[in-house]
Amino acid sequence: MTTAAETRLEELEAKGEEEEEEKKESVALLEQDIECPRCHDSMALCSDFDSLYYTCEECDFTLYTIKR
Numbered sequence: 898m899t900t901a902a903e904t905r906l907e908e909l910e911a912k913g914e915e916e917e918e919e920k921k922e923s924v925a926l927l928e929q930d931i932e933c934p935r936c937h938d939s940m941a942l943c944s945d946f947d948s949l950y951y952t953c954e955e956c957d958f959t960l961y962t963i964k965r
């Protein structure tokens with residue numbers, strides 16, 4: 898026999914696993930080449946101290962990623 902509290906805990910654990918998978922996906926996305934929103938050329942990933950950003954050599958467009 899399962900109590901209501903045990904059932905709720907299982908639901909929370911399942912939800913936590915889903916959130917972790919989403920984080921992995923966003924990290925994988927960060928490593929891929931992305932297209933420049935201005936000229937549609939490929940942008941290069943650069944790092945400067947503690948920040949990561951993409952730069953486009955064609956039009957000098959810079960796209961910063963979110964700092965952790």
Ligand SMILES: [Zn+2]
Pocket residue numbers: 933934935936937938953954955956957958
């Ligand atoms: Zn560009």
